[in-house]
Amino acid sequence: MNIRSLTRGDGVVIGAAVVLFIASFLDLSGYDCPSSVDCSGFSANAWDSLSALMGIYLAGIIGAALLIVSRAMPGRKVVGFELGQFGAALTVYALWTMFWTIIEAGDAGAGLILGLLATLVLAGGAVATPLVPALKAPLMGAPRPQAVQPAYGQQPGQGYGYPGAQQSFGGQTGQPQQYGAQPGQPGQPEHQQAAQQAPQGGGAPAGDFTPFWFAVPVARPLYGEDGAPNPIAELAPGTWYLAVEQRGPGLIAQTQDGRRGVLQDTTGIQRG
Numbered sequence: 001m002n003i004r005s006l007t008r009g010d011g012v013v014i015g016a017a018v019v020l021f022i023a024s025f026l027d028l029s030g031y032d033c034p035s036s037v038d039c040s041g042f043s044a045n046a047w048d049s050l051s052a053l054m055g056i057y058l059a060g061i062i063g064a065a066l067l068i069v070s071r072a073m074p075g076r077k078v079v080g081f082e083l084g085q086f087g088a089a090l091t092v093y094a095l096w097t098m099f100w101t102i103i104e105a106g107d108a109g110a111g112l113i114l115g116l117l118a119t120l121v122l123a124g125g126a127v128a129t130p131l132v133p134a135l136k137a138p139l140m141g142a143p144r145p146q147a148v149q150p151a152y153g154q155q156p157g158q159g160y161g162y163p164g165a166q167q168s169f170g171g172q173t174g175q176p177q178q179y180g181a182q183p184g185q186p187g188q189p190e191h192q193q194a195a196q197q198a199p200q201g202g203g204a205p206a207g208d209f210t211p212f213w214f215a216v217p218v219a220r221p222l223y224g225e226d227g228a229p230n231p232i233a234e235l236a237p238g239t240w241y242l243a244v245e246q247r248g249p250g251l252i253a254q255t256q257d258g259r260r261g262v263l264q265d266t267t268g269i270q271r272g
Contacts, residue, residue: 062087
């Protein structure tokens with residue numbers, strides 16, 4: 001899994017799951033035991049109570065794991081729900097169960113108090129991440145374009161996959177790439193020819209569309225041109241892709257392995 005595909009909301013979910021796991025080892029009851037009384041039964045933690053362990057702590061942790069796994073496998077489903085939806089439902093269920101458990105307990109211990117805070121943050125992060133722009137931002141910033149490694153084993157600053165390259169044009173160096181040059185022109189770099197030839201065979205671009213390189217701010221699914229609901233690939237931050245055609249509000253994008261699909265969400269993309 002590409003760690004750059006994780007969002008800030010995913011970081012909140014992971015942190016809350018870790019805290020919830022720690023809380024499962026703490027006492028569920030805050031009963032102050034007299035020195036002359038055997039209170040071993042009152043110092044139990046979640047691992048001594050199957051209902052609390054499965055219904056709260058492990059339910060929340062499993063829900064967090066499904067949310068993170070859904071980033072690596074978009075479109076996968078469990079009993080008709082996408083992994084992310086199923087994981088979010090588990091986190092909400094864990095919070096709901098914890099709320100009533102701590103009310104019924106009366107004298108809650110550190111395990112329940114910390115568990116309540118963890119499930120509250122966990123469920124909030126799971127539900128709010130798709131809705132709040134600040135949580136949808138990448139957990140780790142994408143590298144600058146010049147730091148991206150070129151594809152297909154070519155030297156830095158040359159060839160397909162590197163939009164910030166500088167090439168030689170008729171003996172002059174240091175000239176930036178121009179996508180408007182005619183194919184076959186002497187001194188024309190490979191990536192310019194690829195950008196011009198990419199629309200061929202896939203339909204002419206709409207209007208005066210000029211192919212360009214772009215990078216996504218967060219991981220985004222790439223859907224098939226046939227309109228199928230399941231993604232065919234995932235575009236990851238820190239990698240450059242070629243936009244070859246405009247398709248309504250979206251773009252027809254080409255990955256470095258030659259696959260083409262529709263990028264429906266183009267907000268915040270960085271042009272090369």
